[in-house]
Amino acid sequence: MANSLKINVINIPEEGLKYVLSEDGSRFKEYLADTAEPDFVLLNVDVDCLITKMSATVLIKGKLSAIIESCCCRCLEDVRVSIGGDFNYSLVPATAEAREDVELTAEELEISHYHGDTIDLTSIICEQIILNIPIKTSCREECKGLCAQCGINLNTYSCNCHLDVVDHRMAVLKKFKVKN
Template identity: 40%
Template sequence: MQIPIGQIPEDGKACSFNKGEGWLAELLDGSEPVEFTMGDVQVACVLRKVHEAIYVEGSLATEVRGVCCRCLENARLRIQCEFRYIFLPEPDIHAEETELSREDLDCVYYREEIIDLDPVIYEQIMLQVPMKMLCRDDCRGLCGSCGANLNREDCACPPREGDERLAVLKKLKLKNS
């Protein structure tokens, strides 16, 4: 969603919009692999202009679908979060290094008098998605021997005694010192 800065009045502008299911694929255009799919993204935000700075406060909601990392079943995660950003005109940065302050980390830079909210929305979704999705918090996963889904059935495998790779250490005899 791109918003021309000239369309933001002094008293602010409220906007709400939906991004369809294919939005993420269009945004990334194959440049970054993601291990989930997403439903519609509902976004509501308020933009306020103070001199050249644009303050954006908003919220978003969506559902992320992926594969449970323990049992390989479908996993769903409902995401709802709030966000705040400050958009500033892109500075003239030369080749030298610039040290960022804590306040600089909340800033997003715009060029050509247009605020692009898509990268902000993408960033907020990625911050909410866990590294490893679970179908539920108490997922028991798959049996390491027979592959049975332990959420649906108990497997008949005998309990394992210790790690087989460490069996050699049982034969090790130490000299008394």
């Protein structure tokens, strides 16, 4: 059975609450589709964190790892990528928000809010997934990509367009040499 994503602040014990989640991530699909460019598919997500409470402030410190499916930026084939990283959140009750006259320090800008007694981990987990998505994914380091002229996948097929370009260059070079 999947862990609840809602944490009741009152139930966080003094020594902290260990929260572990490992699942296919289907619960996050809707949220991710609303917030991110849906150019990836979430296949698996693992979260391991410790939730502690200092008076009304809730600290969440942990690690996320996920597997996503995206497409290779060079050959456009589907590619699975492992992503992840550490995260740290400080959450204060939303009522403390009404301090607009106070200048926010860099540290305070990292602070999020929770409403009532409940912390919903959905937005935190989704934010971490999005933050860890690489700007470009490629199926392998030596991916040859698609032929710029005929569009063929050069990892599996070969075409003659490339040869033509080389031949043309050679011809130019030969002419140049003759001139000298």
